[in-house]
Amino acid sequence: MTESSTSNESKARYSDDIYEEAANWHVNTGEEKIYPKKAAGKWRRLKWITHGIWLILFIGPYLRWNGQQAILFDIPNRQFHIFGLTILPQDVWMLALVLLFFAMLLAAVTTIAGRVYCGFFCFQTAWTDLFIWLEDKIEGPPAKRRKLDAAPWTAEKLRKKSLKLLVWFVISVLTGISFVAWFTDARQLWHDLLTFNASAIEYGVIALFIAGTMLLAGKLREQTCFWLCPYARIQGVMYDKETILPTYDFHRGEPRGRLKKGQLVEGNGDCIDCKQCIAVCPTGIDIRMGQQEGCITCSLCLDACDAVMEKIGRPTGLIRYASMDEMEGKTQLPLLKRPRVLIYLTILVLSIGGIIYGLTSLGHIEVKVLHGRTPLFVQRSDGTIQNKYDVKILNKTTDDISIKVTASGIEGMVLKGAEKPLLARKGNTGSYIMFINAPAENIKDERTPITFKIVNLDDPTQTSSYESMFFAPKP
Amino acid sequence: MSDNSNPHGQTTGHVWDETLAELTNPPPKWWMLGLHASWILVVLYTLYYPSWPLVSSHFKGLAGWTSIGEFKKDMKEVTDIRAKYEDKLPGMSAAAILADDELKNYVMRSSKVLFGDNCAACHGSGGAGNPGYPALVDDDWLFGGSIELIEQSIAAGRKGMMPKMGGAQLSDAEIDKLATAIHNGTITEEPLYAAKGCIGCHGPDGKGMAALGSANLVDKIWRFKAKDQLASIKATIAHGVNDPTDPNTRKAEMPAWKGRLTDTQIKKLAVYVHALGGGQ
Numbered sequence: 001m002t003e004s005s006t007s008n009e010s011k012a013r014y015s016d017d018i019y020e021e022a023a024n025w026h027v028n029t030g031e032e033k034i035y036p037k038k039a040a041g042k043w044r045r046l047k048w049i050t051h052g053i054w055l056i057l058f059i060g061p062y063l064r065w066n067g068q069q070a071i072l073f074d075i076p077n078r079q080f081h082i083f084g085l086t087i088l089p090q091d092v093w094m095l096a097l098v099l100l101f102f103a104m105l106l107a108a109v110t111t112i113a114g115r116v117y118c119g120f121f122c123f124q125t126a127w128t129d130l131f132i133w134l135e136d137k138i139e140g141p142p143a144k145r146r147k148l149d150a151a152p153w154t155a156e157k158l159r160k161k162s163l164k165l166l167v168w169f170v171i172s173v174l175t176g177i178s179f180v181a182w183f184t185d186a187r188q189l190w191h192d193l194l195t196f197n198a199s200a201i202e203y204g205v206i207a208l209f210i211a212g213t214m215l216l217a218g219k220l221r222e223q224t225c226f227w228l229c230p231y232a233r234i235q236g237v238m239y240d241k242e243t244i245l246p247t248y249d250f251h252r253g254e255p256r257g258r259l260k261k262g263q264l265v266e267g268n269g270d271c272i273d274c275k276q277c278i279a280v281c282p283t284g285i286d287i288r289m290g291q292q293e294g295c296i297t298c299s300l301c302l303d304a305c306d307a308v309m310e311k312i313g314r315p316t317g318l319i320r321y322a323s324m325d326e327m328e329g330k331t332q333l334p335l336l337k338r339p340r341v342l343i344y345l346t347i348l349v350l351s352i353g354g355i356i357y358g359l360t361s362l363g364h365i366e367v368k369v370l371h372g373r374t375p376l377f378v379q380r381s382d383g384t385i386q387n388k389y390d391v392k393i394l395n396k397t398t399d400d401i402s403i404k405v406t407a408s409g410i411e412g413m414v415l416k417g418a419e420k421p422l423l424a425r426k427g428n429t430g431s432y433i434m435f436i437n438a439p440a441e442n443i444k445d446e447r448t449p450i451t452f453k454i455v456n457l458d459d460p461t462q463t464s465s466y467e468s469m470f471f472a473p474k475p
Numbered sequence: 476m477s478d479n480s481n482p483h484g485q486t487t488g489h490v491w492d493e494t495l496a497e498l499t500n501p502p503p504k505w506w507m508l509g510l511h512a513s514w515i516l517v518v519l520y521t522l523y524y525p526s527w528p529l530v531s532s533h534f535k536g537l538a539g540w541t542s543i544g545e546f547k548k549d550m551k552e553v554t555d556i557r558a559k560y561e562d563k564l565p566g567m568s569a570a571a572i573l574a575d576d577e578l579k580n581y582v583m584r585s586s587k588v589l590f591g592d593n594c595a596a597c598h599g600s601g602g603a604g605n606p607g608y609p610a611l612v613d614d615d616w617l618f619g620g621s622i623e624l625i626e627q628s629i630a631a632g633r634k635g636m637m638p639k640m641g642g643a644q645l646s647d648a649e650i651d652k653l654a655t656a657i658h659n660g661t662i663t664e665e666p667l668y669a670a671k672g673c674i675g676c677h678g679p680d681g682k683g684m685a686a687l688g689s690a691n692l693v694d695k696i697w698r699f700k701a702k703d704q705l706a707s708i709k710a711t712i713a714h715g716v717n718d719p720t721d722p723n724t725r726k727a728e729m730p731a732w733k734g735r736l737t738d739t740q741i742k743k744l745a746v747y748v749h750a751l752g753g754g755q
Contacts, residue, residue, distance in 0.1 A: 374601030378612045378752055381694035386613070388752055433583065435752055
């Protein structure tokens, strides 16, 4: 070594500082099992209600509409059925808007109130909460659960553990079947499953869901939010100083200290270091260390702390939704004066406008016309000019229908190939070759616009039109 | 050189940027599992698929997979889908196929490749024709535009003949007169038309005769289209078409396809050509 001893010393000190800081910051990488305490209070109640949104997953596939499954994502036939609407690959731009809408909604909500999605709506949180609730019912409160896990295997332990796994398994199976039911006829699926006639893909997907649900909600739990989920980190960078988050009010709480003889010690803050906020935390963090990656903003510590504050006769809200600005004593900008909120809102409104426009203008039938090339036009012996067209008719209705095609644009022109009504099969694009003959003397230009119009003969209110071109030699 | 003063374990002794020391901890278990899973997968893969080169050949793989085998399987899938139509075609006449909307549509879509391989070189990919080669998309047919006659033209080929009229038969002035009349569409009013025997093949109405393959002289379509159409007409009259005695004669021959294509292929092409836009 050539460096001087002082430089070596200072190096060692720097690195020690860094290692020390890292060492004091404990992050649970799965070596420590979290036994969250059952929480009670208004946030817990709200959370059960918001988790209820996932009941749609279980109920949705069984809704019927006009004798068909109300919502069916029919991948093999490339059709989405949503309450009588049929969405075909041609309408997929609306899916892009739907995705944009939800991405922006996530951004907007996160910038206003943090990881609301994680804490209140995410399936990982919902299923984990349900699994832990069941665990609590079967194995008892955290202390008992700890003891049971540490205890040697007895008949009682085996009974409790297998009962828990069985209940979890049933939920996982239902989750898998419900998911698959969105993509195939739900009644038929149950019939096939019960008679062991379902396809290998269906069994495979259900098996994957069982494994995934058991592993993610039963075993990995908070570790999913720590290490697996990208949204956990993405949302973290959407916070700013105005974002309200579950925050420990250290001005009020510190210095913390236990009660002496049931009374707050003179000079201490309101935090009595009862650690109830840690006990109920599903990710096992200490909110009093400040906002951190492990916090999914589930708000259960708010309930726990408020209950304690009421007991010791102090005002609630020692842990509450507050922004960093508020903690620093600054005034909050109103929501609608924050540029980020306004930008997110604008995009939200635009995307939802697009979706509404798309849904209301979804036609039942659609025509597109490709003009035939090589040659662009044909000189016929009687002096007329002929153009060839490939008329593509899309039938989005649920029946085979007959279609009448007409065209207009040049005086005296004749459309050939559309003399008989055409049969358009349901959910299909049919392609029909047609010709237009136009008298040369009536053609004014090298290119003349031609409008094709189709009418559903079974329901004349359904029409669609398309503008194409008629090509001719230079007059 | 190992610096063991670090409380977190052995270091390699390397320090970067003053503070970063490298620990000699083993790689994480999941990472090692991934490594082993990877090489095991490679071994299994090379056992399953053809892989290792041997002295004169290569290891064929336990699954017996070959790329040509996969290609044939895919082709069979296509053939199976088409079979429901293809099986009907040999027993049907071209006219019957044309009358059946579904079969006609099938032939229109599936014969594009056949047309491209065999016909497009002369007649153009869309049937628009080329200099010297007639268009198939218009309604002017030298040998008739019915489905039967088109099928016959493809199967047996066509070679029309027009004797050269230049030199001994017609003077230059007479050729000028006739050509101008044809160009103006008034050939039937030209006395030379009957006097010089043109009428024998092209008919009193000037519309030609399908049985002979003689051209229609009064419509808007030119068999030998050129920028200077008048000069082209003169050249045709002077040197004839396929006249063996004149080296400058027009050459116009459609080869016979019977023997080169199957009867069903010819039938499909006849339907395809008929439906290009000018079939009668």
